[in-house]
Every structure is written in structure tokens, then in C-alpha cells.
Amino acid sequence: MSLLEVKIPPMGESIVSGVIAQWHVSDGDTVKNGQNLFELETDKITSDGIAEGDGVISLKAAEGAEVKIGEIVATIDPAGSSAAPTDKSESPLKTEAAAPGPGSGSKAQSPAVRRIAAETGVNPTDIKGSGKDGRVTKGDMLAADAARSNKTTEPAQVAANPKSKIVNPKSASGSAKQTRKRMSPLRAKIASRLVEAQQEAAMLTTFNEVDLSAVMGLRKKYQESFVKKNGFKLGFMSFFTKAVVNALKEVPGVNAQIDGNEIVSNHYYDIGVAVSTPKGLMVPVIRDCETKSMAGIESDIAEVAGRARDGKITLADLEGGVFTITNGGIFGSMLSTPILNAPQSAILGLHAINERPMAVNGEVVIRPMMYLALSYDHRLVDGREAVTFLVKVKEAIEDPSRLLLEI
Amino acid sequence: MSQSSFDLIVIGAGPGGYVCAFRAAQLGLNVALIEKHSALGGTCLNVGCIPSKALLHSSEHFAFVRDHASAHGIEVASPKIDIAKLMAKKEAVVTKLTGGVAQLAKARKVKVITGEAKFTDAKTVKVGDESHTAKHIVIATGSAPVELPFMPFDGETVVSSDHAIGFDTVPEKLVVVGGGAIGLELGSVWARLGSEVTVVEFLPQIAGASDKDIVRNFTRILKGQGLTIEVGAKVTGYKDGVLTAERGDEKLSFPADKVLVSVGRRPFTDNLGLETAGVELDEKKRIKVGTKLKTNIDGIYAIGDVVAGPMLAHKAEEDGVAVAEWIAGKAGHINWDLVPAIIYTNPEIAMVGIGEDVAKAAGIKVKVGKFNFAANGRAIAADTDDGFVKIIADAESDKILGAQILGHNAGELISEVVTHMEYGGSAEDLGRTIHAHPTMSEAVKEAGLAVSKCAIHAL
Numbered sequence: 001m002s003l004l005e006v007k008i009p010p011m012g013e014s015i016v017s018g019v020i021a022q023w024h025v026s027d028g029d030t031v032k033n034g035q036n037l038f039e040l041e042t043d044k045i046t047s048d049g050i051a052e053g054d055g056v057i058s059l060k061a062a063e064g065a066e067v068k069i070g071e072i073v074a075t076i077d078p079a080g081s082s083a084a085p086t087d088k089s090e091s092p093l094k095t096e097a098a099a100p101g102p103g104s105g106s107k108a109q110s111p112a113v114r115r116i117a118a119e120t121g122v123n124p125t126d127i128k129g130s131g132k133d134g135r136v137t138k139g140d141m142l143a144a145d146a147a148r149s150n151k152t153t154e155p156a157q158v159a160a161n162p163k164s165k166i167v168n169p170k171s172a173s174g175s176a177k178q179t180r181k182r183m184s185p186l187r188a189k190i191a192s193r194l195v196e197a198q199q200e201a202a203m204l205t206t207f208n209e210v211d212l213s214a215v216m217g218l219r220k221k222y223q224e225s226f227v228k229k230n231g232f233k234l235g236f237m238s239f240f241t242k243a244v245v246n247a248l249k250e251v252p253g254v255n256a257q258i259d260g261n262e263i264v265s266n267h268y269y270d271i272g273v274a275v276s277t278p279k280g281l282m283v284p285v286i287r288d289c290e291t292k293s294m295a296g297i298e299s300d301i302a303e304v305a306g307r308a309r310d311g312k313i314t315l316a317d318l319e320g321g322v323f324t325i326t327n328g329g330i331f332g333s334m335l336s337t338p339i340l341n342a343p344q345s346a347i348l349g350l351h352a353i354n355e356r357p358m359a360v361n362g363e364v365v366i367r368p369m370m371y372l373a374l375s376y377d378h379r380l381v382d383g384r385e386a387v388t389f390l391v392k393v394k395e396a397i398e399d400p401s402r403l404l405l406e407i
Numbered sequence: 408m409s410q411s412s413f414d415l416i417v418i419g420a421g422p423g424g425y426v427c428a429f430r431a432a433q434l435g436l437n438v439a440l441i442e443k444h445s446a447l448g449g450t451c452l453n454v455g456c457i458p459s460k461a462l463l464h465s466s467e468h469f470a471f472v473r474d475h476a477s478a479h480g481i482e483v484a485s486p487k488i489d490i491a492k493l494m495a496k497k498e499a500v501v502t503k504l505t506g507g508v509a510q511l512a513k514a515r516k517v518k519v520i521t522g523e524a525k526f527t528d529a530k531t532v533k534v535g536d537e538s539h540t541a542k543h544i545v546i547a548t549g550s551a552p553v554e555l556p557f558m559p560f561d562g563e564t565v566v567s568s569d570h571a572i573g574f575d576t577v578p579e580k581l582v583v584v585g586g587g588a589i590g591l592e593l594g595s596v597w598a599r600l601g602s603e604v605t606v607v608e609f610l611p612q613i614a615g616a617s618d619k620d621i622v623r624n625f626t627r628i629l630k631g632q633g634l635t636i637e638v639g640a641k642v643t644g645y646k647d648g649v650l651t652a653e654r655g656d657e658k659l660s661f662p663a664d665k666v667l668v669s670v671g672r673r674p675f676t677d678n679l680g681l682e683t684a685g686v687e688l689d690e691k692k693r694i695k696v697g698t699k700l701k702t703n704i705d706g707i708y709a710i711g712d713v714v715a716g717p718m719l720a721h722k723a724e725e726d727g728v729a730v731a732e733w734i735a736g737k738a739g740h741i742n743w744d745l746v747p748a749i750i751y752t753n754p755e756i757a758m759v760g761i762g763e764d765v766a767k768a769a770g771i772k773v774k775v776g777k778f779n780f781a782a783n784g785r786a787i788a789a790d791t792d793d794g795f796v797k798i799i800a801d802a803e804s805d806k807i808l809g810a811q812i813l814g815h816n817a818g819e820l821i822s823e824v825v826t827h828m829e830y831g832g833s834a835e836d837l838g839r840t841i842h843a844h845p846t847m848s849e850a851v852k853e854a855g856l857a858v859s860k861c862a863i864h865a866l
Contacts, residue, residue, distance in 0.1 A: 079772055079802035110832055111839035112805065131831025138833035139804025 003142065004053040005119075006037060006074035008067050011047065011315045017068045018042035020061055027059045031076060038073070041189070045315050046279055053078055060149050072119065112138035120145045190280050197342040202378040205337040206386045210394045212353055212368045215239050218400060230295045236350075237273065237301050238294040240325055240393070242403050244348060245269045245289045247392035248323060249406070253385045254376065255322050257343040263380065272321035272341060273301055275308040282308045283341055285321040329353065335371045345380050348393065349373035411518075413439045415734060416532060416541040418524045418679070421449020423711030423723030424547030425508055430731035432515040439518040439541065441534055446505040447512065447519065449549050450712075451720040454569045457504055459592050461497040462572060463751055466599035470632075475790065488600050490575060497572070526680035529704050533680075543706050543734045546686070546694060547727065548679060550672035550712035555584070558645045564665055565645055568593060571667045577601045582650045582663035584642050586613030588750040590669035591629070595752045598634050605635040605661050607652055609670075612638055614750055618762040618797065621813045625756060628793055632753075637661075674713040689715065699733045700726060708734070722746045747825050749818035754794045757817035759825050760809025763799050772802035776834055776857030778850045780814050782864045785845035791815035796854035798824070798834050805833035805858065812851070820851055834858035 008018060021039040025031055031051045038049040051057070053076050061073040109117070113124050113136050122144045129136035183191070197203070219234050226234040248255040248269060256265045269290040272283040284304040289297060307313050324341040327350040338349040351371045358367045374390045381389075396402045413436075417428045420442035428440040446453055472486045512519050522534035531540045552567035554560055560567050571593045577600045583590040586608035598604040606613060606629075612622045613629075613636060626636055640652040640659055645666050652659040674693045681688065687695045687703045694709035696702055702709055708730050711723030722743070729739035747759040766773040776798040780786035794814030800807050810824040827837050837855030842848045856862045 077803070079774070110830070110836040112833045112835035115835070115839070129831075132829060135830060137804070137806060137831040138835060139801065139806050139831075142804060 004055065004076040004078060005072045006049060006051070006057070006076060008040060008049070008069050008071050008073060009047075010069050011042060011045070015042045015069065015315060017066055019066050020063055020073065021046065023059060023063055025057055025059075027057070029057050031055065031057045040067075042315075045282075045313055045318060046311060049073070051076060055079065058146065058149065109136060110138065113141050116141040116145060120148075122148065187280055193342065194339050197340045200342065201340050201345075203340055203375055204378045204383075204386070205373050205375040206383070206390055207335070207374075208372045208390045208394050210370050210372055210397045211358065212236075212370055212397065214398055214400055216368055226295070230299070232299060232302060234294065235298055235301075237325070237327070238297040239397055239400060239403075240348070240350060241271050241273075241286065241289050241297050241301075242294065243393045243396035244271060244323060244325060246396050246403055246406060247389045249290075250392050251385050251389040254346045254381055254389050256380055257322075257345050258377070258380055259343065266322040268322065270321050272324040272344075273305070274324060274326035274341075275305045277309045277311070279311065282313060282318065283321065283324055284308050284313060284317045285319065323347070325350065327351075329370065335373065337373055338375045340375055340377060346374060346376040346386070346389070348390075349375070410538045410540065411439075413437050413518070413539065413541040415439070415543045415545065415731075416441065416524075416539055417545045417547055417727075418532065419449060419547035419549055419711075420444075420447040420508070420519070421547060421549045421711065421723065422451045422720040423549070423727045424449065424545070425512065425727075426724040427545050427547060427710060427727030427731045428517045429511060429515050430728045431734060432517050434731060434735035434737065436731075436735060439520055439539055440512060441520045441522065441524040441532065441539075443521070443523045445521060446501075447508040448501075448505040450551075452504050452508065453501060454572060456720055458497050458501050458572045459568070459589075459596070460751060461500040462493070462596045463592060463753075465493050465496060466596045467753055470599040478790075488577070490577060490600075493600075494573060494575070523678070525678065526684035526686075529684045529707060543708065545727075545730055545734075546679070546681075546702075546707065546709040546713055547711050547723070548675045548713050549723075550718055551675050552669070553671045553673050555642065555668055555670065557643070558666070558668070560668065564648075564663075566665060566667055568667065568669055571597075571665075571669075574665065578663075578665040579603065580605075580661075580663050581665045581667060582607060582661045583667045583669060584650070585668065585670040586610075586636065586638070587615065587669060587671070588748075590667060592751050593667055593669070594634055595629070595632070598632060602665075603635075604633070605637060605663075607640050607642055607650070607659075607661065608636070608638045609641055610638065614756055616748065616762070617756055617758060618764045618811050620763075621756060621797070621811050624794065624813055625752075625754075628754060629752070672712065672718050676713060691715075699739070700730045716743060717746050717748060719746060719748060742829060745825055745828050747818075747821045749821070751818060754791070754814045755812075755817035757812045757821035758810070759821055760807070760828060761799060762809055762811055763797065766799055766808065771808070773799050773808060774802045774805075774834075774858050775799050776854045776859070776862070778853040778857050778862055778865055780847065780850055782853075783845075783847055783850045785847050786815070786850070788845070789815070789847075791847070796820070796850045798837065798851075798854040798858050800834040800858045805835055807832055807834055807837065807855075810851075810854075814847065814850070816847065820848055823848065823851060 018040045021041040023038045024036050033051055033053050035051045036048045037051050040047050040049055055076040055078040057074050057076050059074045061067050067073055109124050116122060117124050122141055124136040127136050127140050127144050130140050131137040223234055256263055270285045270287050271289045272285045274281055274283050286297060286300045304317055323344055324347040326338050326347060328336050329350050329352040333351050335351055336349055338347045340347055353368045353370045355366050356369045357364045372390060374386055376386045415431045415436050416439045417424045418441050420440050425440060425447055428438045431438045451457060469488055472483050476483055520534050524532045524534050527533050531538050558565050562570055568589050578597060581597050581602040581604045583594040583606045586606045590606060594604045594606050614622050614625055630636060640654045642652045644651050648662055648664060650661045650663045650666055676688060676692055684707060685704050686707055689695050693715050694702055694713045696709050696714050700708045700710055710726035710730055712718040716722060725741045729741040732739035745759060747757060750756040763775050777795055779795045780792045786792040797811045798807060799809040807828050810821060812820050834855045838852055842852040853862045853864055
């Protein structure tokens with residue numbers, strides 16, 4: 001147990017592998033306990049690999065390599081030397097007469113040898129043992145494993161080098177009309193998941209528009225007392241979240257998903273809220289929205305979105321949502337068709353609020369209007385359900401007292 | 408004058424000699440075993456290991472009854488010691504064991520010859536009027552206590568361990584010169600029986616070969632048992648019931664009605680006719696041996712205390728077995744790196760391989776795992792929770808390089824570490840081997856785990 005193993009930590013049941021996006025240390029570096037060693041990207045989150053001891057690190061996985069949860073990606077030698085054990089490290093006192101005894105060729109292996117064999121795949125029977133009667137010792141196994149991983153990491157490091165930005169290799173002048181950068185693993189995963197969702201589901205989008213006068217009126221009227229009480233502002237998201245919960249209750253078919261040949265109906269209301277982060281889109285989940293107050297939902301969103309942007313999100317924050325709300329309006333989008341967050345069956349797209357002339361009771365009035373888009377999986381959700389759902393959302397936003405009465 | 412001839416003659420029937428003779432007989436050799444004393448077993452059985460252990464056990468019982476029984480709810484009104492009976496018990500132990508050796512010799516058809524042996528040539532030894540020849544002769548004559556020239560043994564007040572195992576009264580003030588295994592063990596015996604014991608050691612620490620942390624704790628414990636420990640003190644003489652010593656410019660004096668001089672043992676090579684046989688000695692008068700324990704004279708071997716190396720019975724035994732096997736054409740084996748050494752005080756010190764201090768001084772990169780008996784359930788239950796186990800392992804390969812144990816029965820606990828080491832085992836191997844619960848041996852396992860900071864019952 002002289003070497004500390006650096007393993008990919010478990011991150012939740014749905015994640016079985018990830019990609020080493022970047023090593024922050026080089027092979028042979030001296031690392032300190034708690035030091036950030038590498039960035040691990042999974043399809044959901046990016047996390048850091050932390051050293052659990054001081055010593056000299058030996059990397060066992062290349063940058064960009066796909067690694068499994070629990071896989072050993074490096075070892076840390078606390079002795080502070082990266083040299084493989086040599087004969088010098090054997091007993092410093094010389095034995096004068098060590099004649100081989102009668103038990104040569106014993107197949108019994110010590111517990112440490114068995115452990116290293118199981119963990120590294122080094123086969124003790126392939127090694128010339130230095131122990132009594134040729135037995136393989138733990139030191140023999142460590143040396144064999146070190147020799148083997150030195151061989152395998154070398155080409156990997158070479159292969160990893162092109163990752164550093166190659167500037168338009170075809171340009172004779174070297175001026176950058178194009179730059180190329182390998183797709184980050186997180187980006188690649190987002191890409192493949194979106195394509196998957198689009199290919200897998202029978203995706204369709206229904207639209208509507210909503211008049212935000214009532215919500216804006218409420219916000220204006222109560223913002224001051226809301227802030228005074230809670231310390232943060234009343235936004236739009238809590239209204240939409242509540243409206244979605246209300247609509248899901250009215251149209252339970254939307255709160256369901258396909259799992260193989262079965263339809264799984266969800267009886268809970270954990271709503272995902274898409275957040276744009278420097279690393280890409282993330283969808284942290286707000287739990288039990290049906291029981292939370294508006295203030296509770298607002299504070300949850302603020303807290304989780306902040307962590308998502310800071311890269312401090314955990315996998316648990318991302319798992320288990322039944323429905324997603326995405327707001328392209330903050331970037332000014334008038335109208336778009338969101339893609340499902342599989343395996344969910346529907347996603348609500350919010351858009352920019354613009355004042356538009358509307359006909360109300362035979363008169364043209366200016367109203368703050370937003371287009372709504374509901375993309376849904378038509379395999380599971382009928383058009384009637386989808387449209388009804390979206391109308392329910394619209395009605396609740398236009399007349400928030402419906403949320404109170406749950407109608 | 409008669410003459411007989413053998414395949415092998417072994418001179419000296421101590422643990423090295425008799426074991427060598429027995430092993431050779433097992434392998435079919437015609438063996439003679441020559442011993443000057445009537446009882447077999449040598450120093451170890453007669454005046455060394457065994458009688459001192461008998462005394463240590465008896466005196467420990469006495470000390471328990473007197474000092475500790477009450478804490479267990481056992482009330483005994485002022486226990487008394489009967490020295491004559493105590494010594495008789497010791498003698499019974501010795502007689503039983505030496506008799507056992509004689510019986511085994513007879514059963515193995517080893518010819519026991521009583522008398523002093525002297526080489527007349529390289530193939531012949533003379534005992535009294537009889538000459539005995541053999542193709543192979545093993546010298547196993549052992550060692551004798553070293554005398555201080557300015558205060559020779561008189562057998563009455565200035566004594567060796569040979570006498571200190573047989574005082575007929577408890578000395579009022581006993582000064583022990585030399586804080587090694589023998590001095591500390593016999594010092595402990597007489598301290599428990601009521602003597603005021605002072606140990607005077609020339610070196611800066613008692614139990615010389617042990618790591619400093621072991622010695623520090625050991626010294627504390629012995630002081631707690633009433634012994635006075637004086638280190639760095641050079642003994643200058645004994646006169647009118649006072650032992651004098653110097654520590655630098657400081658003059659020390661210790662009143663003593665008995666002085667046990669236990670400053671070491673010298674190889675016993677006198678009057679053996681070694682010059683006649685042509686056997687070479689080294690500068691310390693030890694018999695020089697090369698590979699397979701051969702002396703410079705073909706057919707003559709030497710084992711145990713008469714050759715360089717630790718003067719320990721178990722080492723001599725292994726020498727004896729190995730040399731018998733080599734003589735018989737077998738693959739004898741002995742690993743002199745792995746001779747455990749024990750001090751049988753209470754608690755005991757047990758050591759094997761290299762210590763932490765030695766490793767660090769030699770620049771060997773090691774990791775040390777330490778586990779206190781204070782966190783061991785059995786030790787707590789048995790009131791033996793003072794001390795600890797240390798495993799010293801190679802920093803890279805985790806191979807165990809040594810162990811030091813301070814604790815009750817440490818001598819029994821060290822064996823498994825020696826076994827692991829013999830097979831090239833790592834500290835992890837020790838830690839992954841099941842140890843019965845609740846036993847003190849669990850502390851050995853935990854110390855193995857502690858090498859990689861994985862001890863379960865310690866932080």
C-alpha cells in the first residue's frame with residue numbers, strides 16, 4: 001500500500017464514465033494533498049480530481065481519455081521518488097547464504113500481491129519473484145506495474161499534445177482565418193445527447209403567447225415588500241414554474257416518460273431550469289416545486305444557477321427532473337423550438353417580453369407579450385394534451401390567482 | 408588410550424551444539440557430542456535463558472500479588488518470598504529440560520561424551536585419555552561472561568549472571584553494571600523480589616540496539632518498577648561496598664552489597680587446542696568462519712556464540728541445523744538478517760531486522776507504522792496496555808525491513824513479523840492477514856496497516 005491511487009470518484013448512479021479533460025499536473029510532478037490534479041468531464045458535470053496525499057505522481061491515463069468510475073488514473077508515491085523499486089531497496093543487510101529450499105515454485109501469493117494483481121491486471125506468474133524460493137513480493141508487483149504503465153503512458157502523452165490549439169495548419173502565412181480546437185468532451189456529449197433526443201423522440205412544438213401584464217403588475221405592487229421580507233427579487237421564473245406544476249397536475253400525461261416498452265408516470269414535480277454556463281448548458285433541478293412557495297423557488301433557482309455558473313454543481317443537482325423550462329428570452333429570442341431534455345417528454349421555452357399592440361375587448365392596447373413554445377414527445381403526449389398544457393400555463397400567467405385556486 | 412571415530416563430532420552441548428548433533432543424527436550421521444559439564448544444554452539451559460526465565464516468571468507472580476492483585480479485587484495480606492523454594496522451582500525447570508535433551512540424545516543415538524575436548528590435530532580431539540576422530544568437527548563452545556579487569560568476579564559480591572541467578576537471599580542493594588538484556592532481566596528479577604536495583608550503563612541508553620522511542624518508554628516503565636537507571640556512566644571500581652563511576656567530570660557512587668557485571672559475553676575458545684588444529688581467530692578471539700560456517704581448516708566448522716554475530720540461542724540453533732545439513736550434503740539455510748532479539752523484562756522488547764533509527768542513519772527510505780497497545784482491547788483487559796508495535800517498511804516496495812515491539816509478551820508477538828519477512832512480505836501483507844480477536848497480536852496487524860496510514864483503531 002505504499003502508493004496512493006488516484007481514482008475516478010463515483011458521481012451518481014447514472015454516470016459510469018467520463019473524460020479527463022485536462023491534467024493540471026505532469027507525470028513525475030510532486031503533488032500536495034488537496035491539490036487539484038485533473039478536470040473530469042462527464043455528460044452532466046465537470047468536476048475536479050483532488051490529490052489525497054503528498055508525493056510524486058505517476059499518470060496512468062492520458063488527457064482526453066475516457067475513464068470509468070473507479071478507474072485508477074494515477075498513483076501517488078508518498079516516498080517522494082518516482083523511481084521504480086530496485087534491488088537496492090531490498091534488505092540492506094546482505095544474506096550470505098540463501099540456498100534455495102525445497103519449496104521452489106510455490107504458487108501461493110501474498111495478500112498484497114493478490115490485491116495488486118486484481119487491481120492492475122499484472123499477472124504475478126509472469127514475474128520473476130525476488131522473495132523466498134522465487135516468490136513474487138509486493139515490491140515485485142509494484143515494479144512490474146510501474147514498468148508497464150510507463151510503456152503505456154508515453155504514446156498517450158504524445159497523442160495528447162495536438163490538443164493544444166493548432167492554428168490553421170493549411171494557411172501558408174499562418175494567419176488565423178480559422179482556428180481549430182478539439183471539441184471539449186462536455187460539448188461533444190451535449191452534441192450527441194441533443195442529436196439523440198431529436199432522433200429518438202417524435203418531437204413537435206406547439207406555440208402560444210402570453211400577456212404578462214398581471215405578473216408584471218404583481219411584481220410592481222409587491223416587489224418592495226417581497227425584497228424586504230426575502231432579501232431577493234421576485235422574478236418571472238417562479239410564476240412560470242408554478243404555472244408548469246399547475247399544468248402538469250391538470251395534464252398528467254405530460255409528466256411521464258418512455259422507458260423501453262413502458263410508460264413511467266411521475267407523481268412528483270421536480271422542474272429543471274436550464275442555465276447557461278461558461279462550460280455549456282446545464283439543467284439543475286428544483287425539487288418539490290408543488291410544495292415550495294414562490295420565494296422558495298426563486299431562492300432555489302438563484303442558488304443553483306449560481307453554483308452551475310461557478311462550476312460547483314453536483315450530479316445530484318442535475319438528476320431526476322420531470323420537466324424543463326428554458327428561457328431564451330434573456331438573450332432576446334423572439335421564438336424558438338427547444339429540444340427535449342431526454343428522457344423527459346416536454347420542455348417549455350420562454351422568450352423575450354416585448355410590448356406589442358393587442359386587441360382586447362375590441363380595442364387595441366399595448367401589452368407586454370411573450371411567445372411560449374412547448375416541445376413535446378408526440379409518442380407519448382397527444383396534441384390535445386400539449387396544447388391544453390400550454391394554454392393552462394398561459395392562463396395561469398395571465399391570471400395568477402388561478403395558481404392560488406389551482407384551476 | 409582408546410580411539411573411536413565418527414562422521415561428526417560436536418564440541419559443546421548448548422543449543423547450537425546439541426541441535427547440530429540431533430539434526431546430523433536425523434540425517435543419518437554417526438555423531439558424538441562432547442560436553443564438559445555433566446548436564447547438557449549449555450549456558451542457555453543451565454545458567455542462562457531458561458533459569459532466568461523461571462526467575463522472571465516467579466518474580467512477576469510475586470510482584471503481581473504484591474503490587475497489582477488488589478486492583479483486581481484480590482486481597483492478599485503481605486505476601487512473602489521464599490527464596491529457597493523459588494530457586495528449587497528454577498532448578499526443577501532446568502533439570503527437566505537438560506534431562507529432556509539427554510533423553511533425546513539417547514533416542515537419536517548421539518554419543519554423549521562428558522569432558523573437556525582438545526584438538527590434537529585437525530581431525531582428532533582428545534577428551535581425557537580418549538581420542539576421537541571425525542571427518543567433520545563442529546566447534547560450539549559458546550561464550551562466557553566478560554569480566555571487568557579492575558573488579559574481577561569473586562562469586563560473592565562481584566558476580567556474573569551465573570551467580571545472579573542463584574543468590575540465596577535478596578540483596579538489599581544490587582548494582583547492575585551493563586544495561587543489556589541480561590542485566591535488565593536479572594535486575595528486574597531482584598527488584599521485584601525487593602532489592603534496591605541500580606543499573607549503570609556506559610552507553611547513552613539502555614537496551615542499546617533499540618530505537619530511541621522504544622528505549623524512552625522502556626526506561627520510563629522500568630523506573631516506575633523501582634529500578635534506578637544511570638546511563639552514560641563509566642564504572643571505575645568497587646571498594647568497601649561502594650561501586651564508583653564517572654559521568655564526565657561527575658563522580659558517582661552507588662552503595663551495593665552485590666554487583667552484577669553484565670557487560671557482555673566473550674567467545675569461549677580457551678584451552679581447545681585451536682592453535683594445534685590451526686583454526687584462526689579474529690581480533691576479538693572469535694573463530695573466523697567463511698561460507699557455510701567453515702573455518703580456515705577443512706572439515707572444521709564453528710557455530711553460535713564462538714563466531715561473529717548475535718550471541719543468541721536461537722541463532723546458534725539455526726547455525727547448528729544449517730551446518731549439519733551442509734555436512735550431510737543438503738541445502739542448509741539460515742538468514743542472519745532475520746534473527747529476532749528479545750529482552751524478557753515486563754514489558755518485553757522484541758526486535759528484528761533494522762530499526763527506524765538505524766534505517767534513517769543509513770539513509771534508507773522507510774515508512775514506519777506504529778500502534779499502541781493502549782488501543783488494543785485484549786491489552787486493556789489484561790492490564791498490559793503500555794507499549795507499542797513498530798513496523799519499519801521500505802518506502803517504495805513496502806517490504807518489511809524490521810520490527811520493534813515494546814509490550815507484554817513482545818517476544819511471542821515478533822515471530823509472525825519474522826515469518827512475513829522471511830518470505831519477503833510487505834507491511835500490507837501483515838495488515839491483510841487475519842489476526843484473532845481479541846489478541847495482542849492485532850496490534851502487530853494494525854502497525855502493519857499503519858505503515859500506509861490505514862490502521863483501523865488508530866488515527
